[in-house]
Amino acid sequence: MRGGEEGVVMILEKTVKLGHGSGGRMTHELIESLFLKAFFNPALAPLEDAAEIRAGKERLAFTTDSYVVDPLRFPGADIGRIAVCGTVNDLAVKGAKPLALSAGFIMEEGFPISELRRIAGSMRAAAREAGVRIVTGDTKVVERGKADKLFINTSGVGLIPPGLKLSSASIRPGDAVILSGRLADHGVAVMNARGRLGLSGGIRSDAAPLNAMIFRALRASSGMRAIRDITRGGLGTVLNEAASASRTAIEIDETAIPVKPAVENACRLLGLDPLYVANEGKAVFFAPASDAPKIVAALRSHKYGREARVIGRVMSGKKPQVRLRTAIGGTRLVLTLEGEQLPRIC
Amino acid sequence: MKALKNPKNFESPLWRDKTLAASAFEKMASLTAGAVSRTGKTVSLMEVCGSHTMAIAASGMRRLFPKGLKMLSGPGCPVCVTAQGDIDLVLELAARPGVIIATFGDMLKVRGSNGLDLRSMREQGSDVSVVYSPMDALALAVENPGRQVVFVGVGFETTAPVIAGAVLRARAEKIRNFSVIPLFKLVPPALELLLKVPGHNISGFMLPGHVSAIIGLEPYRFVVEKYSAPCVVTGFEPLDILAGINMLLEQLVSGVPALESEYGRAVRTEGNPRALEIMREVFSVTEARWRSIGAIKKSGLGFSRAFSGFDAVERFKLSYRAAPEPKGCICGGILLGKALPADCGLFGKACSPSHAVGPCMVSSEGACAAWFKYGG
Numbered sequence: 266m267r268g269g270e271e272g273v274v275m276i277l278e279k280t281v282k283l284g285h286g287s288g289g290r291m292t293h294e295l296i297e298s299l300f301l302k303a304f305f306n307p308a309l310a311p312l313e314d315a316a317e318i319r320a321g322k323e324r325l326a327f328t329t330d331s332y333v334v335d336p337l338r339f340p341g342a343d344i345g346r347i348a349v350c351g352t353v354n355d356l357a358v359k360g361a362k363p364l365a366l367s368a369g370f371i372m373e374e375g376f377p378i379s380e381l382r383r384i385a386g387s388m389r390a391a392a393r394e395a396g397v398r399i400v401t402g403d404t405k406v407v408e409r410g411k412a413d414k415l416f417i418n419t420s421g422v423g424l425i426p427p428g429l430k431l432s433s434a435s436i437r438p439g440d441a442v443i444l445s446g447r448l449a450d451h452g453v454a455v456m457n458a459r460g461r462l463g464l465s466g467g468i469r470s471d472a473a474p475l476n477a478m479i480f481r482a483l484r485a486s487s488g489m490r491a492i493r494d495i496t497r498g499g500l501g502t503v504l505n506e507a508a509s510a511s512r513t514a515i516e517i518d519e520t521a522i523p524v525k526p527a528v529e530n531a532c533r534l535l536g537l538d539p540l541y542v543a544n545e546g547k548a549v550f551f552a553p554a555s556d557a558p559k560i561v562a563a564l565r566s567h568k569y570g571r572e573a574r575v576i577g578r579v580m581s582g583k584k585p586q587v588r589l590r591t592a593i594g595g596t597r598l599v600l601t602l603e604g605e606q607l608p609r610i611c
Numbered sequence: 612m613k614a615l616k617n618p619k620n621f622e623s624p625l626w627r628d629k630t631l632a633a634s635a636f637e638k639m640a641s642l643t644a645g646a647v648s649r650t651g652k653t654v655s656l657m658e659v660c661g662s663h664t665m666a667i668a669a670s671g672m673r674r675l676f677p678k679g680l681k682m683l684s685g686p687g688c689p690v691c692v693t694a695q696g697d698i699d700l701v702l703e704l705a706a707r708p709g710v711i712i713a714t715f716g717d718m719l720k721v722r723g724s725n726g727l728d729l730r731s732m733r734e735q736g737s738d739v740s741v742v743y744s745p746m747d748a749l750a751l752a753v754e755n756p757g758r759q760v761v762f763v764g765v766g767f768e769t770t771a772p773v774i775a776g777a778v779l780r781a782r783a784e785k786i787r788n789f790s791v792i793p794l795f796k797l798v799p800p801a802l803e804l805l806l807k808v809p810g811h812n813i814s815g816f817m818l819p820g821h822v823s824a825i826i827g828l829e830p831y832r833f834v835v836e837k838y839s840a841p842c843v844v845t846g847f848e849p850l851d852i853l854a855g856i857n858m859l860l861e862q863l864v865s866g867v868p869a870l871e872s873e874y875g876r877a878v879r880t881e882g883n884p885r886a887l888e889i890m891r892e893v894f895s896v897t898e899a900r901w902r903s904i905g906a907i908k909k910s911g912l913g914f915s916r917a918f919s920g921f922d923a924v925e926r927f928k929l930s931y932r933a934a935p936e937p938k939g940c941i942c943g944g945i946l947l948g949k950a951l952p953a954d955c956g957l958f959g960k961a962c963s964p965s966h967a968v969g970p971c972m973v974s975s976e977g978a979c980a981a982w983f984k985y986g987g
Contacts, residue, residue: 280734284965291965460743520627535743536665536975592627593849594636595671598986603964 288497289541289602311510313432314355314494317425324427326361328352329420337384337415339458341450341469344417345384347545349391349399350474351496352421357476358492358548360431360483361423363397369418370402374409384415395474397421429483433551435490436511440579441557443550445478445564446471446572447523448500452542453531466527473546478567485563486556495547498602501540503549504587505601514582517599519592521576540589541602551579626848627670635853640677642860646814647679649864654680655812656859657805657948659798660819661688661976662847668981670849680856683948684978686801686901687819689766690717691946691970691977694900695934697794699723701763704792704927705737711755712739713748714763720973724934745777745791752781752789761923764791769821771795771912772886775893778921790923793913796899798822799830800910804901805947806838813948815841815859817852820874825890827882828870835870846874893918902970903936903943940969945978952982959983 284291296312308316315328332348342350349366356363368388372381392399399419450471457464475494483489491511493503500522508515524532524539532539546569552560557575564570587599646654658664664684667673673682686692702723705712712729719741722728733739738758742748745762752760764774774791781789798819805811818831823844834840841862845855855873862868872878892915899911914922923929936943939957944950952958952971962968964980971977 282730282734456743460747520629538669589671591669591671591849592629593632593670593672593675593853594629595673595675597669597671598984600984 284603286497287602288543289502291603292498293601311432311434313359315359315361315421315423317359324425325364326356326359326423326425327420328355329418330355331416331418333413333416334455335413336455336458337380339455339470341454342472342545343384343387344415345387346391347451347470347472348417348419349388349395349397350472350545352419353391353395353397353474353476354494354546354548356421356423357474357479358431358494359423359425360429360479360489360492361425362480363395363421363423363476365400365422366392366397367420368399368402370404371412371416371418372404372406373412373414374406376414381415391474395476431489431491433491433493433507433510436507436513436551436579437490437553438513438579438581439554440490440551441554441575442504442515442517442577442579443552443557443560443564443573444500444522444576445475445548445550445570446546447525447528448495448544448547449524449528449532449537449539449542451545452499452537453528455543456535457531464527464531466525466530468525468527468531471544471546473569475546475548475569478564478569479548481563481567482550482560482570485559486552488553488556489550489560490553491551493549495544495549497543499539499541499543500547500549501538501587501599502602504599505585507549507551508585508587511579512585514580514586514588515577516580516588516590517577518590521574523572523574540599554578626850628850631850632853635850635857636675636677638857639680639853639860642857642864643677643680646860646863649866650814652812654814654860654863655683655948656680656815656817656856657683657685657813658817658852659685659687659802660822661691661974661978662821663817663819663845663852664688664978664981665976666847666849666852668985670852671985672849672853680860682817682856683813683951684945684981685805685816685948686904686946687767687798688971688974688976688978689770689796690721690974691942692796692801692901692904693721693765693794693970694902695724695936696931697792697900699725699934700924700929700931701792702727702729702732703929704761704923705729705732705739707927709758710738710927711751711758711760712737712763713742713745713751713760714739715743715765716741717974717976718763718765720967721970722937722967722973745774746780749777749781749786749789752786756788759788759790759926761927762789762791764793764795767796767798767819767822768825768890769819771894772825772883772890775889778893778918779889781921782918790921790926791914792923793894793911794899795894795912796901797896797910797912798826799833800907801901802831802834803838804904804907804910806834806840808947808949811948813840814863815843815868817855817859818842818844820844820846820851820877823872823874823878823882825883825886827878828872828880831870835868839868841868842870844872844874844878846877891915900931902946904946937968942969942971942979945971952979955979
């Protein structure tokens with residue numbers, strides 16, 4: 266099945282593969298054919314970054330995420346910072362103001378307490394920056410070898426302002442696609458730290474809480490249709506999800522997509538496409554083209570959106586798809602990431 | 612590895628400048644018309660290397676080619692050309708207790724005759740480690756003194772010197788639990804094989820720039836002198852490729868085949884003498900087995916006598932058995948430039964990157980994967 270096309274989804278594998286965790290097509294297959302079926306309900310069904318639930322007159326956004334990054338620490342961030350930022354961002358892209366977070370820790374016997382203390386400190390700092398508190402938590406210890414050092418789960422609830430309805434299904438032809446900054450910093454920083462690539466050039470994870478930046482963008486535009494944070498699976502996968510949900514064709518311009526030169530070189534050497542590499546501090550916005558200049562200006566006024574820009578447009582199309590206009594004037598498809606991206610040989 | 616210049620900014624690096632590309636396409640149209648009228652047939656240029664295949668597909672340039680010009684993918688994807696029986700050897704070794712297989716990521720998904728791949732073997736308990744460089748495999752050996760680390764030596768002249776470097780280091784540091792399965796292939800003999808196919812329709816070769824950064828230009832001289840086929844060593848940026856195509860077309864228009872380089876910023880005529888020296892010290896030219904083609908004399912690299920102690924095939928007493936290709940798969944024809952991915956009945960249906968039947972779909976550099984991923 267090609268990205269963007271609809272059809273009956275079924276799992277083709279008998280056991281869980283690493284690709285099921287890639288955030289790409291295999292992850293979708295697993296979620297839709299297994300979990301969605303088992304848990305089906307209207308709040309879950311849209312499969313967006315956070316679910317919307319009602320509490321009296323208020324609408325709450327509710328989300329959860331688990332963090333299993335190896336190594337635990339890498340330039341620019343650590344597992345604690347991304348555990349807080351990731352969940353805050355999943356709330357923020359629904360337009361919700363984060364109210365409270367939970368944190369669950371699964372620790373391997375023998376894990377150094379000093380390291381744990383450092384990670385907790387990094388979570389505290391990220392939460393403070395995001396203006397949210399970690400109000401409940403849980404700890405479990407497993408025998409040595411039964412887990413890899415430390416896994417963290419965080420959940421979060423946030424308050425959605427009255428009247429605000431952000432959803433990928435609302436995206437319309439004629440909308441502008443706006444990206445908040447450079448792609449692929451996080452994924453390459455982690456790979457560099459893991460693989461001893463020895464790449465220099467200041468490659469650092471972009472992990473950041475985006476709620477303040479997103480709030481500015483929402484204040485600047487009343488017509489915002491949807492916001493997505495770009496994590497696993499990269500921009501390519503997020504855009505395919507948006508195209509599918511809105512039944513549109515999305516066209517982006519290669520030359521408009523910012524990638525730090527050192528990161529781009531690393532991707533070239535490894536045979537990775539920056540469009541599919543993970544980020545932890547980037548979002549993509551969909552809004553009527555007339556609102557785009559205001560949104561870009563609002564994003565650029567925040568430190569995490571300095572390089573925000575319009576990268577493409579939404580068009581009507583016979584079938585949902587994502588196209589890239591290449592620098593030399595060609596066009597090609599951008600499919601959903603299949604499984605993991607594997608570094609190549611030469 | 613490619614020589615990479617840092618672009619000053621990401622807005623419009625010269626190597627993918629739209630205006631320059633437009634004038635290259637204009638030139639390409641008139642040159643193609645000239646070449647077609649001179650030769651009386653469609654121009655079929657072969658990009659020998661998987662990196663070119665990917666770069667062509669990723670740039671979307673195929674749709675901008677003039678009528679009368681097409682690019683064929685050649686036998687230059689290292690995973691794709693590895694014989695089925697050799698893949699089986701790797702899997703056999705992965706099943707042995709005490710062995711850690713260290714490999715580039717590309718090899719993980721290639722299925723053996725038994726239907727398993729290294730990924731599924733890892734799920735079943737085999738120790739398979741993806742490394743970015745052979746030096747990482749060496750580090751793995753140092754960290755696991757009680758076990759045998761075997762590096763899967765797949766690749767062309769670009770990869771072999773790096774692996775030779777790791778072997779030299781292993782010898783100097785007396786790391787005895789490290790070995791390599793030597794499955795290296797050489798590019799020039801592959802070209803000769805293609806040219807010997809009766810009725811081949813290859814008008815000229817776009818040769819991989821990074822291979823020539825190692826071996827230089829001379830090893831290709833016979834292609835021009837013996838087979839009169841135009842050759843241009845080419846870089847990997849979109850404008851490199853457009854320039855390479857136009858240089859090949861110019862040769863066809865003039866009727867004078869030549870051995871040229873478009874990639875002067877990375878390729879010296881004599882190649883990289885130090886890399887060649889290391890490669891010749893550790894390896895020697897030997898017969899190699901190519902997928903769906905068979906054994907070709909002097910087309911690969913094995914260990915030289917002095918380094919045979921690092922040969923995993925000897926160390927683990929592996930014996931090669933020929934194995935059939937997957938049913939319905941036309942990878943063999945694609946590697947020989949006889950067919951395009953779209954000609955295959957399995958393409959996009961039974962065969963896709965997540966459920967690949969043949970290696971041209973498995974490898975990220977394979978022709979089928981490129982056509983699938985970028986839409987041709």
